[in-house]
Amino acid sequence: MLKTGRIRAVGAMSGTSLDGVDAAEIVTDGVSVFEFGPTAYRAYSDQERAVLRGGLGKWQEDDLGDLPELIETTHAQILHDFKDAEVVGFHGQTLSHDPHGRGTHQCGDGAVLAEVLGKPVVWDFRSADVRLGGEGAPLAPFFHFALAKYIKAVAPIAFLNLGGVGNLTWIDPTAEKPNDDRALLAFDTGPANAPLNDLMQLRLGLSCDVGGALAAQGDVADDVVERFLNHSYFHKIPPKSLDRDAFIGLAAEVADLSDADAAATLTAVCAMSVAQSMTHCPSTPSKVLATGGGRHNPTLMAMLSAGLECPVVPVEDVGLDGDMLEAQAFAYLAVRVARGLPTSCRTTTGVKAAVSGGTLSRPVSST
Ligand SMILES: Nc1ncnc2c1ncn2[C@@H]1O[C@H](COP(=O)(O)OP(=O)(O)OP(=O)(O)O)[C@@H](O)[C@H]1O
Numbered sequence: 407m408l409k410t411g412r413i414r415a416v417g418a419m420s421g422t423s424l425d426g427v428d429a430a431e432i433v434t435d436g437v438s439v440f441e442f443g444p445t446a447y448r449a450y451s452d453q454e455r456a457v458l459r460g461g462l463g464k465w466q467e468d469d470l471g472d473l474p475e476l477i478e479t480t481h482a483q484i485l486h487d488f489k490d491a492e493v494v495g496f497h498g499q500t501l502s503h504d505p506h507g508r509g510t511h512q513c514g515d516g517a518v519l520a521e522v523l524g525k526p527v528v529w530d531f532r533s534a535d536v537r538l539g540g541e542g543a544p545l546a547p548f549f550h551f552a553l554a555k556y557i558k559a560v561a562p563i564a565f566l567n568l569g570g571v572g573n574l575t576w577i578d579p580t581a582e583k584p585n586d587d588r589a590l591l592a593f594d595t596g597p598a599n600a601p602l603n604d605l606m607q608l609r610l611g612l613s614c615d616v617g618g619a620l621a622a623q624g625d626v627a628d629d630v631v632e633r634f635l636n637h638s639y640f641h642k643i644p645p646k647s648l649d650r651d652a653f654i655g656l657a658a659e660v661a662d663l664s665d666a667d668a669a670a671t672l673t674a675v676c677a678m679s680v681a682q683s684m685t686h687c688p689s690t691p692s693k694v695l696a697t698g699g700g701r702h703n704p705t706l707m708a709m710l711s712a713g714l715e716c717p718v719v720p721v722e723d724v725g726l727d728g729d730m731l732e733a734q735a736f737a738y739l740a741v742r743v744a745r746g747l748p749t750s751c752r753t754t755t756g757v758k759a760a761v762s763g764g765t766l767s768r769p770v771s772s773t
């Protein structure tokens with residue numbers, strides 16, 4: 407068990423967009439957030455990103471080659487500087503996510519990291535939830551709930567993460583605990599930046615549509631968006647979650663469009679899937695707080711504002727850091743796991759009963 411009271415924890419996240427590792431420190435008792443600490447980012451090189459891409463869709467250890475070592479080494483490099491952190495939350499890299507089939511697989515061994523860093527590491531956050539029938543994702547919602555309290559929200563709000571995949575958390579901030587029945591509703595909304603990034607890479611050799619500049623010059627192919635929104639995923643009642651490449655077929659749908667029209671259409675696909683998702687929420691939130699890299703894309707943000715019935719603003723509007731929120735989430739969840747508090751429940755992942763996911767590994771020398 408970790409000491410009682412406030413803990414300084416660092417979280418590290420390597421997300422589905424494969425851009426790099428984020429790390430962020432927070433001070434929490436596993437319930438409330440008291441303080442935000444330093445942050446760091448380590449970009450993957452083109453060569454590293456190619457290795458990561460090569461691992462997508464794989465789940466058997468024997469097929470992964472040097473990939474686990476790459477994940478562990480890059481995380482150790484960035485986490486080494488967080489000398490004051492008492493515990494580490496290590497998400498790892500999701501390579502495949504098929505909760506009702508092959509399971510969910512995050513690459514990287516937290517026990518190795520605990521040894522290298524000489525600190526307790528909480529990792530493998532998603533497997534226990536999946537074993538108990540849950541989606542294993544999204545897991546940030548319990549942190550979103552704590553943030554709603556931190557910013558003293560009084561009316562329902564939503565957090566919208568625009569990463570490789572999109573996910574939404576609707577919150578009633580008047581609820582006492584995140585696993586209260588009416589506190590949360592969370593789910594993956596659809597693809598966010600991943601299809602657009604893939605298009606930019608394929609056609610122009612670029613990692614993303616910086617500032618949404620290309621999409622801003624194009625016309626949206628409404629028929630493609632309409633066909634896309636007919637996909638059964640969008641009609642499925644949440645909780646529900648997605649693998650990064652669940653909508654890989656989208657590339658073919660825009661193959662005949664110009665670069666600008668294809669970019670505009672894939673941007674609209676993201677925005678309209680979020681708009682459609684709002685129909686699942688118990689009520690229209692007072693505002694949507696956007697986090698993740700997609701909030702840096704003004705074309706996407708304008709489409710979201712046009713498609714939603716409430717204001718959509720970056721989380722910076724309420725004093726939070728939208729580039730580090732997921733890393734902070736895994737710092738927070740690490741402390742919850744270490745204290746035996748739940749990290750997911752029926753309304754966030756569909757798991758039968760609230761579960762404290764994650765494994766705590768300590769350096770052998772300290773046990
Ligand atoms: N200035 C920008 N203009 C346009 N898009 C941007 C900009 N900055 C970031 N992005 C987009 O955001 C992506 C990174 O987002 P983020 O770091 O939130 O993803 P992630 O955490 O890897 O994904 P996930 O949340 O799905 O795990 C980039 O790949 C890019 O598509």
Ligand SMILES: CC(=O)N[C@H]1[C@@H]2OC[C@@H](O2)[C@@H](O)[C@@H]1O[C@H](C)C(=O)O
Pocket residue numbers: 421422500503510542543544545546547567569570571572573594647648732
């Ligand atoms: C399986 C997996 O890694 N899912 C990620 C992914 O990226 C966004 C969305 O899909 C979300 O469900 C999740 O990440 C965030 C951090 C979460 O668990 O809340």
